[in-house]
Amino acid sequence: MAVAYYNYIRRRNPNLHRDRIFRDIDNPLDYLDDTDIICKYRLPRHNIIDLCGRFNRDLRRPTLRSRPLPVSLQVMVALRFYATGSFQAILGDVHRISRPSVSRIINDFTDCLVRLSPEYVKMPTQNDSVQIMRGFSDIAGFPNVIGAIDGTHIRIKSPSLDEHLYVNRKNYHSINVQAVCDSKLRFMNIVAKWPGSTHDSFILENSALKDMFERGAIPEGWLLGDSGYPLRPWLLTPVLHPTTRPEERYNTSHIRTRNTVERSFGVLKSRFRCLDTSGGSLLYSPTKACRVTVAVAVLHNMCINNGVPIPADCVDARDRGRIGRPQYIGPINDGVTVRNRLINGRFA
Incomplete structure (x- = not known):
């Protein structure tokens, strides 16, 4: 009865004083x-x-x-x-x-x-790999891709120990972070522990990811990497000097498909500016900077999983932390055979 009377009075007198609502400014x-x-x-x-x-x-x-x-x-x-x-x-x-x-x-x-x-950051199972391959194939028709791999540099302050090891090819201090992403820009593997002067191929050769592929612990499929990585039966790189139309088509499809990992880094740094040069540098020790990088990758995947839109201030989704690196020079293995078979079969 009292509530009905109160509502009646409010309708008759809309200018009646309203109770103030106090909000917790600390939350x-x-x-x-x-x-x-x-x-x-x-x-x-x-x-x-x-x-x-x-x-x-x-x-x-x-x-x-x-x-x-x-x-x-x-x-x-x-x-x-x-x-x-x-x-x-x-x-x-x-x-x-x-x-x-x-x-x-x-x-x-x-x-x-x-x-x-x-x-949140894990390589796909057999059931997940089918969907991931389909997503990559929809980009440029490249078959059987389960991930794109690349490295990015996270700027840090000058460390007190082994300072020279953290100076990268652009002459600033950083950590070199290796990551594998899927077609939806989710990170499936991330390695954040190496100084900025470390080459991408060295990080891969000394990672658990390589061992997982070598012993068959990951579903069959290919990683796509740029020329800074070694050619392997499970890791395909571009043809450095294409001379035929199939090789050119292979490179075009490869570049468009592998570009997802660069976009992943770009979205990561645009959304979480602590890793981007626009936010300065991480004023922490290398160890803590590596932990922050992994933590932010977890948040990035949460955003992708929940379809969180990129805020309006994150307009540049390119990887600004990427540094050009020399091509990998090393022993040739049967990765050449795998790549040539793909070129002559799918892209001929």
């Missing part, structure tokens, strides 16, 4: 709409809430203080850092917490995401 989920949340934090509201629930035990801080930092605020602070690459002092001022607290938040949340990486 952006309380006062931002869905579009602003994706723009500022890159993930949709339901994904952020899910991360808060999954990492509640890891991020909840037992303290005798009256106001411990809520898990939701910690998640939002870390996501804002990934999205912008802002200095920790600036993030602290925006969210009204201290710079040391921001540092601990980023470190703890990064650890949580790295532990989550086997769930």
Whole structure:
């Protein structure tokens, strides 16, 4: 009865004073709409809430203080850092917490995401490979492709140990990150541990990915890589000097299909500016920079899996961290035979 009377009075007097709604300014989920949340934090509201629930035990801080930092605020602070690459002092001022607290938040949340990486960054099973091959084939007609492989450089500050090893061919300090993606730009494998001076072929030769292909632990299919990689029966590279029409058609299809990995890096760095040169450089040690890279790759896959649109400020989806590298020069194996059979069969 009271509710009906109140509604009657409101209809008769629309200018009646309304009760103020107080929102928690320490929790952006309380006062931002869905579009602003994706723009500022890159993930949709339901994904952020899910991360808060999954990492509640890891991020909840037992303290005798009256106001411990809520898990939701910690998640939002870390996501804002990934999205912008802002200095920790600036993030602290925006969210009204201290710079040391921001540092601990980023470190703890990064650890949580790295532990989550086997769930989100993994090579396909036999059932998944069929769909992946179909997706790659739809791009340019290249058959039996289960992944595109490439490397990208993540700028970091000058490290205190072995500084010269991190200077890449463009003369700045970086880590060289190897990744394999599918046709939907999801990362299926990522190796983030090598200094910027390391050649792509060396990273592959010393990775678990190569061992998995060599022992047949991955479904049959090919990786596509550029001329910086060795030609293998499971890794196809372009023909360096094509002389026939089939070889030219092969190269054209190969380049268009392999371009997905460059687009993956471009979308990753556009969405999470902490890895992009527009955000400066990662002001961390190489070890922590590698962990941040893996954590951001997990978030990237979450966005792809949930169909999260790229925010309007992420207009450039090219890989700005890619560096031209010399072609691989090494022993020839039966990868040449596999490639020639494909050229003379599919592209003739």
